[in-house]
Amino acid sequence: MPDSPSYRFPFSFPLITGASSGFGAEFARQLAPFAKAMALTARRAEVLEELAASLRAAHPGLTVHCLPCDLMSENDRAALPARCTALNFTPDLLINNAGLGDYGTFAEAEWGKLSQLLAVNITALTHLTHLFVPALCTHPASGILNVSSLAGELPIPDFAVYAASKTYVTRFTEALRIELRPLGITVSALCPGPSPTGFGDTARRQGEHLPTAELARKPPAAVVARGLKALVRNEAAVFPGFIVWLTSRVLRFLPDPLLRLVLGRRPRKARKVG
Template identity: 45%
Template sequence: MTLFMNFSFNHSCVLITGASAGLGAEFARQLAPHAATLILVARRRERLEKLADDLQKKYPELHVYLQVCDLTSIDEREKLVAWVREEELPLNFVINNAGLGNLGEFHDASWQRIQGILDLNIGALTHLTHLLLPILRKQAPSALLQVGSIVGFFPIEGHAVYAASKAYVQSFTQALHLEEEKHGVHVILLAPGAVPTEFFKVASRLQEPISLTSRSPACFITSPEKVVAVALEAVVKKRAIVIPNKLLSIVVQFLRFAPIFLFQKVFLKNKKR
């Protein structure tokens, strides 16, 4: 029996990055009935305050801390973790959810955009993991959930840098899973497909509303509520990787051994050349 066998969300202390919207906010909502403390991290103060207010009205005994932080900044990441240590918070669950995407050809993206993806999806995730692992080991049994993407399994046209960054998250997380289990820290990779949040709109750099079904088959789209529920269940069951869509999981297992062009054909709709 490993140390992690006794992990529970009840009375846990959870840090969530990218918590102001999308999956991050949904993680906060689903953990709020069980956790003792939530540390919500994001850049947008107003959204964090609205989320915290809603949660504390519904769960008066819940402690919610807000940390407005630009995670692409090394200094701000270090200040965030220093604050956790100073407050002596018993952090035992970290969700590295913050991420940035880019839809379109690599040639057409600005270097500032590309650098932002690399800094947040790779740099911030890796640095925060390095800073927080000692705390998680001390608080074992504990858990670390890294939010990757289904595109991390394949190179994909129109997502060159984003897919590559998520391939890094996949490999990094799987290695950590092997390294940290003996220390009582369960590390899990969440690899969702298309999720109807504002992430796709931001990645597209467009102002008009975007239908995910114009880019991805409807059967591969999963609601934020289901993604989070399946992910949290997977943490309890000690799974190493979770793809929160059964059909998508089956298709991915098949396509990992198929030519790349077949993946493009299955997953992308209305591809223009």
């Protein structure tokens, strides 16, 4: 977040998914100075507790709620609003950060991994948004920040399902911001390029398919700061960094043959599947 005293962050009660590492943990750290209370969700309870302890130590008076949750479980997701209510916590900001990635040819991919990716990246994000809109509406002003990806702007070979899931996130966000505007809810999408977040092999593999990948790479702190600023500015979608922004604009207008060349798509030897 910018250090300028003129910068005012309007939300005080953020709920962050996927908060145990990467962008999620960075969101928690950058929001802590502005928050009165926050709720963190992830599967790894012990990691959440470590993060919460560090936040409380750095910001006395900040209340941090840890809500371990498996977002692939519909029951776990459905229980979150009641768990928040039991803690007397009503979020005014929902950050849908949790996400999964997978790399490899679609024909050879394990369905179990693809199913989990779709469950977290699409179903969980949509479900949580639906669950928490009523709580967000109780505040005079509230927000939703959905973490998408530059990959959502492109048909990336060997990354097809992940890229398509992020296309959904971006388009869902763009439509939702129109619907929720009359309710006083600001909705934005954060669409980063490659970033060293501990997301496993996903960011590195994504970068292999993007031009000027090293120039596009941004540290998590810079990506998160830009996403929060975009929310305050009520931007529909933000692509952190000039190279990422330029890539998102240029590639969508390239002819298909040239687009495939830029993305590194090469003919594969035919093989029987199944």
